[in-house]
Amino acid sequence: MRVRRKPKNKYNARKIEFQGVTFDSQAEYEYYLILKNDKSVQDIELQPEYQIIKPYKVKCGRCDGRGKVLNTKTLNLNKCTLCKGYGTRTKSGAKFTADFKVTYIDGEIKVIDVKGGPTSKDFTLRKKLFEIKTGHELVIAKKTGKGWEVN
Numbered sequence: 234m235r236v237r238r239k240p241k242n243k244y245n246a247r248k249i250e251f252q253g254v255t256f257d258s259q260a261e262y263e264y265y266l267i268l269k270n271d272k273s274v275q276d277i278e279l280q281p282e283y284q285i286i287k288p289y290k291v292k293c294g295r296c297d298g299r300g301k302v303l304n305t306k307t308l309n310l311n312k313c314t315l316c317k318g319y320g321t322r323t324k325s326g327a328k329f330t331a332d333f334k335v336t337y338i339d340g341e342i343k344v345i346d347v348k349g350g351p352t353s354k355d356f357t358l359r360k361k362l363f364e365i366k367t368g369h370e371l372v373i374a375k376k377t378g379k380g381w382e383v384n
């Protein structure tokens with residue numbers, strides 16, 4: 234079985250390391266072990282990244298897309314410094330990073346996110362954007378008192 238990983242950020246204090254693979258949480262680590270011991274799993278990719286929003290352009294908010302700003306004292310039209318006179322500004326997109334992308338021996342692919350606790354509103358929106366963008370349902374593996382709930 235192949236295991237691929239990306240370097241994680243340095244700021245998470247409660248990381249868990251196992252066989253050279255670093256996990257953000259105990260729940261993520263435990264689910265990884267389940268996947269690793271699953272004989273139907275062929276490949277596990279850790280922290281797969283998906284661009285859920287592409288970089289986009291908007292009309293500049295300072296000059297309303299005109300590229301020029303009125304100086305109220307001199308009444309001169311000056312080049313807008315915010316958009317450098319272009320009238321538009323490019324905004325960065327957004328990425329969604331899941332916990333695992335799992336490929337099964339029959340070719341089935343599942344993108345899985347592990348949740349140890351309640352999820353934020355931000356997560357719900359990111360999940361929707363991931364699903365719209367990829368057409369794949371994001372599988373949520375949730376650790377409960379009774380074990381794992383996978384939906």
Ligand SMILES: [Zn+2]
Pocket residue numbers: 293294295296297298299300301313314315316317318319320321
């Ligand atoms: Zn502008």
